[in-house]
Amino acid sequence: MEFDNLDALRVLLATAETGSLTGAGKRCRLSTAAVSAAIKRLETSLGVRLFERTTRAVRPTAEGAVMVDHARRALELVSEGQAKVRAGTFGLTGSIRITATAMLAREMLAYWLAEFATLHPGIEIDLQISDARVDLVREGIDVALRNGPLMDSTHSARLLAPARRVACASPDYLARRGTPLEPCELAQHDCLVCHVRERRQDQWQFELQGEASAPFQVRVAGPLACNDASIALQWALEGRGIVYQSEIDLMASLAGGKLVRLFAGHLGEPAPLYAVVPSRRYVPARVNEVIDRLSALLTERLAALHPSAA
Secondary structure, eight states, X not given: OOOOSHHHHHHHHHXXXXXXXXXXXXXXXXXXXXXXXXXXXXHHHHTSOOEEEOSSOEEEOHHHHHHHHHHHHHHHHHHHHHHHHHHHHHSSOEEEEEEEOHHHIIIIIHHHHHHHHHHOTTEEEEEEEOSSOOOTTTTTOXXXXXXXXXXXXXXXXXXXXXXXXXXXXXXXXXHHHOOOSSGGGGGGSOBOEEEETTEEEOEEEEEETTSOOOOEEEEOOOSOEESOHHHHHHHHHXXXXXXXXXXXXXXXXXXXXXXXXXXXXXXXXXXXXXXXXSOSSOOOHHHHHHHHHHHHHHHHHHHHHOXXXX
16 A cells, blocks of 8 residues: 555644644544544555654654655645646635734734735635744744744744834823933833743843944833733833833834834844744745735835934
């Protein structure tokens, strides 16, 4: 018995990537029993055991790992061919599963992705909101939008925007409390502190703009703290304190004058935004199109915030 269809390869790959028969069943829309039977047929066909099964997980054997790698490449090649044919005949088609932080999703992606789907009727968008680092392979993610350097060398990343964090406050807050002129004056102000991945961000980094000076940190405090950046932004818009976040997340509020950027002579901590994809071999045209369009949008909007640098 030989592999006679792509479904067998999809079951094999899904089992390896999710680490469970149940997880593979959910991805392939099959029952757990059907997945188990499919794996047994593959093992019988090859005459080897492909997975070690325990009560907690299903892991590929050495032979299974070889087959999983080849199955992944085979499915990527088929997907590439299908995408090229469909793009030439019907335009972009297929689903795109994206993960991003709640802040980025609410402030920009929600509207923009809906517009992208309208422009490309053959595309289905599945936006997964999470501030945690998710396993792209296990969760079936096509592209993750992440701040900071790439941590997993098995993935590939593209820089979308070399942004920085900025300190800003509402006009109402500044009218009541005064405008700090130097970062060291933050100690006399209410600062909105965020917790990011269980780390309290109460030390804000700055460096002098246009000078070869070492970055320095300022410890801040205030009556309000949270682990949701969008809540901190809401508090800042209500005039409750000074916020320190990526200018990408604050673009709409800064452009609309709802927040005022502080410390024009200083730069905040780098907060570059990357598009991360889980494979170095092949990225579907639809995913590349999302990345390209998003990169162009960010470049345009950030340039509008820095007209003197354009």
